Amino acid sequence: MQSWFFLFGAIAAEVIGTTALKATHGFTRLAPSLVVVVAYALAFYLLSRTMQTIPMSISYAVWSGVGIVLITLIGYVVYRQSLDLAALIGLGLILAGVLVIHLFSKSVAH
Numbered sequence: 001m002q003s004w005f006f007l008f009g010a011i012a013a014e015v016i017g018t019t020a021l022k023a024t025h026g027f028t029r030l031a032p033s034l035v036v037v038v039a040y041a042l043a044f045y046l047l048s049r050t051m052q053t054i055p056m057s058i059s060y061a062v063w064s065g066v067g068i069v070l071i072t073l074i075g076y077v078v079y080r081q082s083l084d085l086a087a088l089i090g091l092g093l094i095l096a097g098v099l100v101i102h103l104f105s106k107s108v109a110h
Contacts, residue, residue, distance in 0.1 A: 003053040010046035011063055013039045015070045022079070055107050065098040 017039030023032035050059045069091055075081040083091075101107075 003050050006046045007050040007059060007062060010043045010050060011066050013043035013046060014067050017043060018071050019074055058101055058105065058107055061101055062098055065094045068094055
């Protein structure tokens with residue numbers, strides 16, 4: 001169970017880092033650049049802890065899938081980036097894949 005907390009912490013850190021990445025303006029602004037570096041370092045540390053007990057393929061699939069969905073939602077809400085039907089369907093499929101892995105995969109200890 002602790003590994004899932006590490007994984008969701010890694011997802012949160014990656015989402016924070018990616019969100020701050022837009023504000024760096026090509027790493028020309030110090031504060032958001034530091035947020036990116038610290039957040040990504042934390043994300044990779046927590047992801048490495050996750051992979052001690054959850055298989056790499058499962059860890060990475062959940063990390064990237066949930067991260068994609070959250071970053072897309074932040075882009076939509078905060079930056080007013082539009083989503084068309086194809087994007088929404090794709091996001092739904094990503095979420096469905098993460099749910100199938102989490103709920104039904106025997107590769108993961110639940």
